[in-house]
Amino acid sequence: MTFKKFSESFYSKLNFKLSNFNLALVLLSLFFCIPLIIICGSLFFPAKDVWTHLFDTVLVDYIFNSFALLIGVGFFSLILGVIPAWLISMYKFPMSRYLEWAILLPMSMPAYIIAYSYTGAFDAAGPVQETIRELTGWGYHDYWFPEVRSLGGAMAMLSFVLYPYIYLLTRASFTEQSVCVLEVSRTLGCNSVDAFRRVALPLARPAIIVGLSLVLMETLADYGTVQYFGVSAFTTGIFRTWFGMDNSLVAAQLSAVLLLFVAVFLYLERRSRTQLAFHHTSSRYSPLLKQKLIGTHAFFAFVVCFIPLLLGFIIPASFLFDWAISAYSGVFNKDFYILLLNTLMLAFVTALLALVVALFLGYTNRNSYSFINKFLVRFVSMGYAIPGTVIAVGVLIPFAWFDSRLDDFLKLHFNISSGLLISGTLFILVFAYLVRFLTIPINIVEAALGKIKPEMDEIAKTNGLSHINIVKRIHMPIMRGSLLTALLLVFVDVLKELPATLILRPFNFNTLAVRTFELANEERLADAAIPALAIVLAGIIPVIMISNSISRSRPGYE
Amino acid sequence: MNNAIEIRELSLSIEDRSILNNISFNLGEIDIACLLGPSGCGKTSLLRCIAGFEKPNKGEVLIKGVITSNPNHYIPVEERNIGMVFQDYVLFPHMCVSENIIFGLKNLQQKRIKQRLDELIELLDLGDQINKFPHQLSGGQQQRVALARAMAPRPGVLLLDEPFASLDIELREQLAHELRSILKQDGITTIMVTHNQLEAFAMADVIGVMRDGKLRQWDTAFNLYHIPKTLDVADFVGEGVFISGEVINNKEVKTDIGNIKGYVPDNLTKGEKVRVLIRPDDILHDDDSEITAVVISKAFRGAEFLYTLEMKNGLHVQSLVPSHHDHPINEPIGIKLEIDHLVIFAD
Numbered sequence: 001m002t003f004k005k006f007s008e009s010f011y012s013k014l015n016f017k018l019s020n021f022n023l024a025l026v027l028l029s030l031f032f033c034i035p036l037i038i039i040c041g042s043l044f045f046p047a048k049d050v051w052t053h054l055f056d057t058v059l060v061d062y063i064f065n066s067f068a069l070l071i072g073v074g075f076f077s078l079i080l081g082v083i084p085a086w087l088i089s090m091y092k093f094p095m096s097r098y099l100e101w102a103i104l105l106p107m108s109m110p111a112y113i114i115a116y117s118y119t120g121a122f123d124a125a126g127p128v129q130e131t132i133r134e135l136t137g138w139g140y141h142d143y144w145f146p147e148v149r150s151l152g153g154a155m156a157m158l159s160f161v162l163y164p165y166i167y168l169l170t171r172a173s174f175t176e177q178s179v180c181v182l183e184v185s186r187t188l189g190c191n192s193v194d195a196f197r198r199v200a201l202p203l204a205r206p207a208i209i210v211g212l213s214l215v216l217m218e219t220l221a222d223y224g225t226v227q228y229f230g231v232s233a234f235t236t237g238i239f240r241t242w243f244g245m246d247n248s249l250v251a252a253q254l255s256a257v258l259l260l261f262v263a264v265f266l267y268l269e270r271r272s273r274t275q276l277a278f279h280h281t282s283s284r285y286s287p288l289l290k291q292k293l294i295g296t297h298a299f300f301a302f303v304v305c306f307i308p309l310l311l312g313f314i315i316p317a318s319f320l321f322d323w324a325i326s327a328y329s330g331v332f333n334k335d336f337y338i339l340l341l342n343t344l345m346l347a348f349v350t351a352l353l354a355l356v357v358a359l360f361l362g363y364t365n366r367n368s369y370s371f372i373n374k375f376l377v378r379f380v381s382m383g384y385a386i387p388g389t390v391i392a393v394g395v396l397i398p399f400a401w402f403d404s405r406l407d408d409f410l411k412l413h414f415n416i417s418s419g420l421l422i423s424g425t426l427f428i429l430v431f432a433y434l435v436r437f438l439t440i441p442i443n444i445v446e447a448a449l450g451k452i453k454p455e456m457d458e459i460a461k462t463n464g465l466s467h468i469n470i471v472k473r474i475h476m477p478i479m480r481g482s483l484l485t486a487l488l489l490v491f492v493d494v495l496k497e498l499p500a501t502l503i504l505r506p507f508n509f510n511t512l513a514v515r516t517f518e519l520a521n522e523e524r525l526a527d528a529a530i531p532a533l534a535i536v537l538a539g540i541i542p543v544i545m546i547s548n549s550i551s552r553s554r555p556g557y558e
Numbered sequence: 559m560n561n562a563i564e565i566r567e568l569s570l571s572i573e574d575r576s577i578l579n580n581i582s583f584n585l586g587e588i589d590i591a592c593l594l595g596p597s598g599c600g601k602t603s604l605l606r607c608i609a610g611f612e613k614p615n616k617g618e619v620l621i622k623g624v625i626t627s628n629p630n631h632y633i634p635v636e637e638r639n640i641g642m643v644f645q646d647y648v649l650f651p652h653m654c655v656s657e658n659i660i661f662g663l664k665n666l667q668q669k670r671i672k673q674r675l676d677e678l679i680e681l682l683d684l685g686d687q688i689n690k691f692p693h694q695l696s697g698g699q700q701q702r703v704a705l706a707r708a709m710a711p712r713p714g715v716l717l718l719d720e721p722f723a724s725l726d727i728e729l730r731e732q733l734a735h736e737l738r739s740i741l742k743q744d745g746i747t748t749i750m751v752t753h754n755q756l757e758a759f760a761m762a763d764v765i766g767v768m769r770d771g772k773l774r775q776w777d778t779a780f781n782l783y784h785i786p787k788t789l790d791v792a793d794f795v796g797e798g799v800f801i802s803g804e805v806i807n808n809k810e811v812k813t814d815i816g817n818i819k820g821y822v823p824d825n826l827t828k829g830e831k832v833r834v835l836i837r838p839d840d841i842l843h844d845d846d847s848e849i850t851a852v853v854i855s856k857a858f859r860g861a862e863f864l865y866t867l868e869m870k871n872g873l874h875v876q877s878l879v880p881s882h883h884d885h886p887i888n889e890p891i892g893i894k895l896e897i898d899h900l901v902i903f904a905d
Contacts (some may be wrong), residue, residue, distance in 0.1 A: 145619075186635040186636045187609060187708070205652075232846070
């Protein structure tokens with residue numbers, strides 16, 4: 001039997017048992033839903049005493065701080081995101097071409113890293129205050145300086161790195177939709193301020209809300225910053241309940257409450273996305289005619305757009321760079337290379353697995369009209385909204401339970417101890433990553449497969465291509481770029497992930513993110529700088545890809 | 559009578575590329591004009607100059623006798639009191655139909671706004687749609703809302719950029735007639751841009767044919783078809799072929815298909831080589847005629863066939879023939895010339 005015949009008969013067998021594929025899809029999806037089921041299920045086990053205690057002591061703090069963070073971060077990132085988006089889409093001014101993408105750079109900075117950097121630079125012992133004291137001759141307590149490690153500081157840190165979400169979506173909305181409508185509004189007697197207020201801003205509202213929801217979800221998910229600043233928020237509360245009070249049930253229940261907030265923003269985000277579809281005004285592209293600003297206007301526009309970049313990237317990155325140079329000689333030893341290798345391997349394996357799973361889900365769904373399938377895949381792809389801390393809790397509880405049951409069983413019948421067979425290994429870490437990051441490859445694979453029309457397969461079949469050859473010669477060349485993108489994005493996200501890794505990593509296993517966190521917590525900021533910079537550098541890759549894809553998606557773009 | 563629009567020697571270039579070249583015309587009150595030409599001829603740029611989206615490098619635009627653009631002076635779009643309907647209508651998607659229509663009505667009493675809204679809804683037959691959102695409307699309805707929105711503030715001039723381009727072909731001509739009567743009822747001076755001559759014929763009192771950034775002829779539809787002033791215009795407007803000929807005297811031209819009588823322009827003298835425009839309706843099918851031509855191809859148009867015929871000398875001409883005369887390809891048929899308007903150009 002030739003290989004071709006074999007592969008064809010193999011495929012027809014698979015085709016015949018397509019229902020098995022569907023079954024596999026259902027089981028696999030349910031598997032990835034375990035953490036969510038556990039978290040939500042925990043609500044059915046009352047733990048009234050602990051909750052009364054929590055309520056009397058820390059719960060109000062958690063809620064107050066988390067709300068304050070949401071409001072503060074929401075407010076500042078709206079200002080930092082929307083105004084530059086408007087200026088850059090409508091006007092030309094010095095450096096505007098560079099600021100257009102440079103303003104995205106803070107996306108590459110995880111909030112916990114910018115938090116260390118600002119603390120190191122601006123706290124009482126840091127170089128900035130030291131310079132102030134030297135110049136003025138004041139002592140430590142002779143002057144007022146904002147405290148970096150505070151609730152306000154956490155708001156600032158999160159806003160500085162999260163505003164690009166709002167910038168990106170708002171700018172896309174301004175440039176895609178408003179140019180024609182703005183012209184119409186001018187023929188109807190609006191000057192440019194009127195046009196912004198009455199047309200552009202209301203039109204961009206759904207996009208702004210999508211961006212804001214993403215920012216707020218990230219704010220709720222943040223662990224590193226609030227922990228480092230000593231702000232009691234939900235995520236730090238979950239940690240404390242689990243490891244401090246050793247109460248996994250209540251930790252899960254706290255996670256469930258946190259998820260409730262997330263769900264609100266997720267709903268907002270989804271609803272606004274559907275509104276966005278109706279807000280397309282024009283099928284034709286009309287080239288942007290940006291107005292040129294001169295004099296003080298130009299200077300003002302430049303400053304307004306430069307500030308977010310300065311705060312979110314230039315200041316923290318230059319301090320990190322400075323420390324990295326000073327700590328350079330001591331860092332590159334065997335331990336560091338092992339750390340680097342571990343991290344890269346972990347990120348690569350996770351990314352590859354995520355892609356394989358996404359391809360399986362995508363292809364099975366492509367041939368199926370089952371509502372259950374589509375629903376399950378949608379459900380699995382919501383993982384990105386779930387905070388890492390919550391996922392870690394939801395992963396650890398069932399696997400630890402399974403391990404101890406297995407251990408009991410083996411001890412009882414075979415007198416063997418299996419110990420922490422799963423929960424002490426990399427397996428659950430990778431599993432948790434998959435739960436959180438599968439969203440990215442699922443969406444990308446789905447979009448890529450959507451571009452391959454069924455007619456293309458049919459044409460290929462009429463040309464005598466076997467199924468495997470169709471995948472090889474038609475699907476893969478079309479999807480290659482998208483798949484690579486998916487791989488890279490997951491890779492970078494794993495590199496940056498902190499809270500889940502912190503909880504789930506095996507004993508003595510470290511990643512760059514965890515090591516940065518540990519060093520910073522030991523106040524060894526200079527040593528933390530090099531792993532931190534490595535993460536930032538990796539984080540720049542997706543930023544470049546995003547800004548490239550924006551400029552490619554708009555034909556008349558200058 | 560005052561001119562609603564006056565364009566004086568207007569030129570526009572963008573990044574050293576000449577877009578419009580020395581354009582002048584006048585348009586009277588409540589007249590409807592069409593700018594007609596192939597894509598890229600500059601007709602939309604001219605419209606945008608009048609609207610104020612482009613600033614001309616030379617020349618002037620006057621709206622209702624007021625200079626709105628010249629190289630030293632520029633009134634912003636929003637202060638020109640113009641109405642504009644864009645090619646794909648660009649309704650505000652976050653507003654319902656009535657909000658869209660009254661968008662430009664500022665500084666008016668509620669009562670007056672309501673009055674104008676009701677007027678337009680009646681005029682444009684939008685009664686059932688007023689609370690709908692743009693994405694719930696058909697293309698034709700969207701067009702009428704866009705038109706109502708542009709007409710609402712009673713603009714001094716209404717500018718329409720390819721208003722039928724997004725509609726089904728079958729709808730276009732009917733809508734063009736409808737639109738014309740609406741505009742005439744409301745008494746709005748209008749300039750419309752189109753590349754479709756049937757739309758232009760249906761809509762316009764006067765048509766400007768444009769090519770390569772120049773206004774080639776500013777005239778009525780009848781004159782453009784029967785008395786085109788340049789070869790370009792003759793070629794672009796209507797169908798037909800050019801055949802070569804020679805001027806015999808100031809009333810007659812000799813061609814391969816016989817001598818043709820008519821008005822010969824004074825600048826063409828005896829013996830000069832010329833090109834003569836032969837429209838499909840200049841050549842009639844006549845079974846008794848001595849002149850015959852062979853059918854090369856034919857296009858069925860319902861009531862008529864458009865035949866392309868080859869004459870004995872190898873010349874190709876076109877002829878419109880009632881469609882009950884169905885002749886197969888390669889069959890010779892009798893033809894005769896009947897030319898009311900002699901159209902000739904120096905070769």
